[in-house]
Amino acid sequence: MKDLAYRTASSYQQAKQHANDNPEAFWADIAKNFEWHTPWNKVLEYDFHTPEVNWFLGGKLNITENCLDRHLKTQPDKTAIIFEPNDPNDAAQHISYSELHSRVCRAANMLKANGAKKGDRICIYMPMTPELAIAVLACARIGAIHSVVFAGFSATALAARINDAECSILLTADGGFRGAKVTPLKDIADEALTSCPSIKNCIVLKRTGQYVSWNNMDLWWHEELEKVNDNCPAEVMDSEDPLFILYTSGSTGKPKGMVHSCGGYMVYTAYSFQNVFQYQKGDVYWCTADIGWITGHSYIVYGPLAVGATTVMFEGVPSYPDYGRFWEVCAKHKVNQFYTAPTAIRALQKHPVELVNKHDLSSLKVLGSVGEPINAEAWHWYDKHVGKHNCPIVDTWWQTETGGILITSLAGVTPQKPTFATLPMPGVQAVLLDNEGNEIEGETEGILAIKHPWPSIARTIWGDHERYKNVYFSAYPGYYFPGDGALRDAEGNFRITGRVDDVVIVSGHNLGTAPIENALNAHKAVVESAVVGFPHDVKGNALHAFVIPNSEVDPNELTDELRVLVAKTIGPIAKPDRIQVVSGLPKTRSGKIMRRILRKLAAGEYDQLGDVSTLLNPEIIQEIKQNS
Ligand code: 7RM
Numbered sequence: 102m103k104d105l106a107y108r109t110a111s112s113y114q115q116a117k118q119h120a121n122d123n124p125e126a127f128w129a130d131i132a133k134n135f136e137w138h139t140p141w142n143k144v145l146e147y148d149f150h151t152p153e154v155n156w157f158l159g160g161k162l163n164i165t166e167n168c169l170d171r172h173l174k175t176q177p178d179k180t181a182i183i184f185e186p187n188d189p190n191d192a193a194q195h196i197s198y199s200e201l202h203s204r205v206c207r208a209a210n211m212l213k214a215n216g217a218k219k220g221d222r223i224c225i226y227m228p229m230t231p232e233l234a235i236a237v238l239a240c241a242r243i244g245a246i247h248s249v250v251f252a253g254f255s256a257t258a259l260a261a262r263i264n265d266a267e268c269s270i271l272l273t274a275d276g277g278f279r280g281a282k283v284t285p286l287k288d289i290a291d292e293a294l295t296s297c298p299s300i301k302n303c304i305v306l307k308r309t310g311q312y313v314s315w316n317n318m319d320l321w322w323h324e325e326l327e328k329v330n331d332n333c334p335a336e337v338m339d340s341e342d343p344l345f346i347l348y349t350s351g352s353t354g355k356p357k358g359m360v361h362s363c364g365g366y367m368v369y370t371a372y373s374f375q376n377v378f379q380y381q382k383g384d385v386y387w388c389t390a391d392i393g394w395i396t397g398h399s400y401i402v403y404g405p406l407a408v409g410a411t412t413v414m415f416e417g418v419p420s421y422p423d424y425g426r427f428w429e430v431c432a433k434h435k436v437n438q439f440y441t442a443p444t445a446i447r448a449l450q451k452h453p454v455e456l457v458n459k460h461d462l463s464s465l466k467v468l469g470s471v472g473e474p475i476n477a478e479a480w481h482w483y484d485k486h487v488g489k490h491n492c493p494i495v496d497t498w499w500q501t502e503t504g505g506i507l508i509t510s511l512a513g514v515t516p517q518k519p520t521f522a523t524l525p526m527p528g529v530q531a532v533l534l535d536n537e538g539n540e541i542e543g544e545t546e547g548i549l550a551i552k553h554p555w556p557s558i559a560r561t562i563w564g565d566h567e568r569y570k571n572v573y574f575s576a577y578p579g580y581y582f583p584g585d586g587a588l589r590d591a592e593g594n595f596r597i598t599g600r601v602d603d604v605v606i607v608s609g610h611n612l613g614t615a616p617i618e619n620a621l622n623a624h625k626a627v628v629e630s631a632v633v634g635f636p637h638d639v640k641g642n643a644l645h646a647f648v649i650p651n652s653e654v655d656p657n658e659l660t661d662e663l664r665v666l667v668a669k670t671i672g673p674i675a676k677p678d679r680i681q682v683v684s685g686l687p688k689t690r691s692g693k694i695m696r697r698i699l700r701k702l703a704a705g706e707y708d709q710l711g712d713v714s715t716l717l718n719p720e721i722i723q724e725i726k727q728n729s
Contacts, residue, residue, distance in 0.1 A: 279417065
């Protein structure tokens with residue numbers, strides 16, 4: 102396949118210019134490099150008010166032909182997936198493009214044999230084994246809509262997602278290995294399925310070999326595969342047919358099923374993958390995310406495979422058997438591009454640097470970061486100890502909703518700036534707005550918004566287009582509103598400052614919690630903080646700040662200093678009524694603070710915390726309750 106990357110500053114500039122002058126011609130030029138059964142007759146139709154977005158209208162394709170069949174002609178024996186198991190003593194697996202093609206087709210026939218067809222929803226609740234990637238691609242092969250649910254979620258969370266999309270099949274495993282733990286996936290699935298009437302079959306991969314109970318609708322994956330062959334022509338899909346649903350948490354308890362469609366998602370993930378990481382033929386690329394998140398969908402599976410890359414899939418965790426595991430895997434597979442999250446970097450940073458240094462990291466060329474703002478300390482540690490000051494770091498800003506990376510540097514091609522995601526990708530029109538929704542120019546701070554659609558924008562929320570409109574297109578009509586704030590320097594570089602949808606009205610004043618947190622974090626003894634509102638008799642709402650200190654400090658002294666600091670930085674109105682010193686904050690597994698839970702804790706509504714099983718550190722809740 103043609104190289105989609107701009108490799109020099111001048112070709113990057115040219116692309117940017119072209120994209121600004123004529124976005125449709127720009128995207129059509131990129132989309133031409135893919136295999137379409139029928140070319141599109143119109144590049145783009147959109148209205149951000151309804152909102153309605155359609156890319157490559159009339160175009161027909163199957164994304165798996167672009168990720169698999171196409172490469173069989175040029176590089177059938179090239180490794181598509183390197184599977185690195187949880188246990189370092191187990192052998193890694195190298196799956197070639199031709200083997201992957203065959204296994205995907207066979208799994209697709211297994212789904213068909215069990216009644217699946219185009220448009221059906223199939224839930225995938227599996228550990229990070231090759232079969233998870235194969236399951237995703239098998240769904241895409243037959244036009245079934247996959248809905249991957251992260252294998253750390255509870256039965257309640259799984260059931261809610263299955264029921265929302267009315268999935269007809271569940272793909273799961275007996276269990277999953279994660280570090281020293283074994284997750285009983287089948288048991289959890291069984292519990293979920295007691296309340297999921299739409300599920301007709303549950304197909305179970307044998308991974309751990311543990312005992313599982315067996316129900317009428319259960320089938321073993323390996324037995325079902327035996328019954329079918331690997332000849333499975335791809336279903337021809339419309340560019341705008343849904344490819345998958347992926348749930349993301351909302352500000353209410355009900356998760357939002359973001360819907361991505363075939364054509365635009367394929368074009369954008371491949372384009373951004375090759376450009377951001379500057380992937381070159383022969384490179385080995387590793388993204389440490391789980392396929393249960395958008396990062397895994399776009400940058401483990403679809404983007405890398407669409408450009409014919411070698412992508413590493415890691416079953417384990419960074420801390421097992423020790424905190425050197427990431428670097429051991431980098432050395433073992435001679436990884437060239439390494440993509441992880443700030444939360445992982447901060448965890449690794451706490452351990453002896455010898456755990457990094459004892460591994461040969463000389464293959465590394467590019468480092469990436471995703472999921473939250475990367476703080477300066479973590480950035481410099483990553484740069485120094487992992488990159489040896491020799492690898493550009495791409496700080497990639499994007500969302501489940503955006504499908505692909507929107508703001509980032511291109512490794513080694515455009516300048517990086519610590520803690521800044523830097524510039525929008527060519528073809529992405531990012532702006533800053535003031536509170537009234539006016540665009541503001543130059544070096545300033547405001548609300549991040551995107552002015553023009555890009556091909557991989559989510560098309561709707563499954564079953565709730567009204568909510569899609571309200572959440573993303575109503576606050577600032579005519580723009581896509583991601584919910585993040587940002588500041589911009591004189592060169593146009595963006596630094597994402599945090600969520601702006603967390604606004605608390607205190608005595609009639611609208612207070613954003615992000616600026617208050619930034620003020621708190623500026624104190625040298627504060628590692629991290631989160632501010633939420635709670636109901637107050639007089640003020641309507643008041644502020645509750647949760648603060649993690651970095652050392653043994655006197656909590657009373659610290660809280661006094663913090664009140665003064667906030668009053669000085671923002672104003673006395675922003676002084677939190679309560680400042681609670683805590684040892685941790687409830688976080689999602691991708692490192693995001695769960696404010697919904699903090700709001701309930703601050704309000705003392707302990708019985709309304711909802712499902713806390715999606716947390717990385719559920720034990721922190723007890724501590725917060727006890728010392729509140
Ligand atoms: C890819 C992903 C989306 C939210 C987003 C931001 C935050 C993500 C960065 C970032 C600062 C970054 N999808 N976020 N990347 N903030 N710098 N490089 O994480 O849907 O799970 O989350 O994550 O707030 O809106 S997501």
